[in-house]
Amino acid sequence: MGSSIVIMGVSGCGKSSLGAAVARAEVLPLIEGDDHHSEQSRSKMSQGIALTDEDRDGWLTLLGEQLGASPNGAVLTCSALKHKYREHLRAASPGLRFVFLDLTREEAQARVSSRSAHFFSASLVDSQFAALESPVGEPGVLRVDATAPLGELQSQVSDWLKTVALPQS
Template sequence: MGVAGCGKSTVGAAVAAAQQLPLVEGDDFHSAASRAKMAAGIPLTDTDRAQWLVTLGGQLAAHPDGVVLTCSALKKAYRDQLRAAATGLRFVFLEIDRESALQRVGSRGSHFFSASLVDSQFATLESPVGEPGVLRADALAPIEQLRQDVAAWLQDKDPA
């Protein structure tokens, strides 16, 4: 989880492959209307995200043996909704600074998310640090290091 450009898709894919779990890309479940808003540089509202979060919760519930889900989960209420769908759900918070996120999003090419929305992502973000079942990770660390850190953390039966 984290703001646009933090590496959710890349890290999620690496973790899913290493853990031999299915990968669910949260962006694939945005409605056409939400995608159009984001492409136009219009931030999503809680109302825009409501059905998306229900759908993602359904994806979590459909994989009782485990799944890696990439999702911004910017607000505590969003994370709590996802936790309600999957007992024991954990979040890897890929923390990144604004400038690095802007640079990464700007270099994506054909992705539907407008770089102009990065500031709104930071404005919406409610840090999950201190919530149970959250690993804070440096989004700028090498992917292999992140994969190893997440794997070690997942082995812990009582995560911080």
């Protein structure tokens, strides 16, 4: 069984870009978490309404199923802001690792505000930081600076995947 990895962080941190780059480099399927939100959740977020834990529960279950359907490993992009969300995903995929794209509130706000073709409202950036429980110190987590160049981030993640033992499930 291969190892899967979650590229995580607040909106605007670069999950989709880094996830795609890592998936290409590691020759793994990419699971774009945003593609699996319900229409109701997308509508809420586009209206500036933060999702609740209940809104996220079915989404996380679906993402866990997607990981389980990739026995040779996959790259998942998912905010995974709270510890219990990460535990939900870990339960579905033993040995799951996380890359935390760390970004300041100001940089996240600037990035989200500049996006034109995304359903996530810039007014929700503060709620993302309010919900964020840093994964730093959890097993199988790499913290990276989200403002670093994409190529540098991808190399850092690929090197880490080769050298770090899988976390115990």
